[in-house]
Amino acid sequence: MKAILELIIRLLITIPSMVIIWFLVYFSTNHLFFATSVSSLIAGLFIYQCTKWVRTGQFIKQQKIxxxxxxxxxxxxxxxxxxxxxxxxxxxxxxxxxxxxxxxxxxxxxxxxxxxxxxxxxxxxxxxxxxxxxxxxxxxxxxxxxxxxxxxxxxxxxxxxxxxxxxxxxxxxxxxxxxxxxxxxxxxxxxxxxxxxxxxxxxxxxxxxxxxxxxxx
Missing domain, CATH: 1.20.120 (Four Helix Bundle (Hemerythrin (Met), subunit A))
Known part of the structure; x- marks a missing residue:
């Protein structure tokens, strides 16, 4: 249950961030759809991993290990x-x-x-x-x-x-x-x-x- 909740939290942070990044890149690159989508995906993966790392760090700190x-x-x-x-x-x-x-x-x-x-x-x-x-x-x-x-x-x-x-x-x-x-x-x-x-x-x-x-x- 805790693992599912953590996944939902990370997705709730990652997906909106990907959408914002997609629009920002799309309008700043003269509407290049493919380049925008790839950039948004890479950024999303990075944000997801960073969120996971931060959440894990908070959990470890709480556990005092x-x-x-x-x-x-x-x-x-x-x-x-x-x-x-x-x-x-x-x-x-x-x-x-x-x-x-x-x-x-x-x-x-x-x-x-x-x-x-x-x-x-x-x-x-x-x-x-x-x-x-x-x-x-x-x-x-x-x-x-x-x-x-x-x-x-x-x-x-x-x-x-x-x-x-x-x-x-x-x-x-x-x-x-x-x-x-x-x-x-x-x-x-x-x-x-x-x-x-x-x-x-x-x-x-x-x-x-x-x-x-x-x-x-």
Whole structure:
């Protein structure tokens, strides 16, 4: 949604600018239509890129990170997006409700972590273990689980491996829950502070009960 909004903003700046430039060049070059159109297009592309650069700079400044850090985080997000797609492909092999529920929880947490970092890239440093360890392990295990689970005939060893993989995936789910919690811990602490402050304010302004008035006397 944010990416679409940013695109609309850039187009709202670029298109009117192109129209103005087109008329200015057209009347200053004795009505040369082709030259005017090419000039307007080049100018529009330049304005679009400048607008994108400025808007990105404002976003980076707001996030309190450098452009180099932002490029690094975007690179990791791009790699993570590919891994998440691989993870989601394994969902199609699910045949039992128990495993489907597990995969549903995994997908929900993974997408939440990804979307949080898209919106606030500085949170990346609070979830590095997710990107460098847990997501990789989860993708590999899910693909192996999918392969084994799809076999038409399963012997005792395959069934044992399926159960062990499912158990490990559950443990990994707990780990990525911790990753998500570490990303949100500051927000949770801030919320607790605000709640305590609000409760204190309410107590300060609350009318005294009859018993409290008696004690004051």
């Amino acid at each position: 450098s452009r180099k850090e932002y490029r690094f985080i975007l690179k990791n997000l791009k790699e993570a997006k590919y891994k998440i797609r691989r993870l989601q492909k394994t969902f199609f092999s699910i045949r039992d409700i128990r495993t489907f529920k597990l995969y549903y929880d995994i997908n929900k947490i993974v997408r939440k972590i990804y979307s949080l970092i898209q919106k606030e890239p500085r949170r990346f440093y609070l979830a590095e273990s997710f990107f460098y360890v847990h997501l990789n392990s989860m993708v590999e295990l899910s693909e192996k689980f999918s392969l084994l689970n799809a076999q038409p005939v399963k012997n005792k060893e395959i069934i044992q491996n399926i159960d062990e993989t499912r158990h490990t995936l559950k443990e990994l789910t707990h780990e990525i829950e911790k990753d998500l919690y570490s990303m949100l811990k500051r927000d949770i602490d801030d919320l607790h502070f605000e709640l305590e402050y609000a409760k204190h304010s309410i107590d300060q302004n609350r009318p005294l009960t009859r018993e409290e008035r008696r004690k004051k006397k």
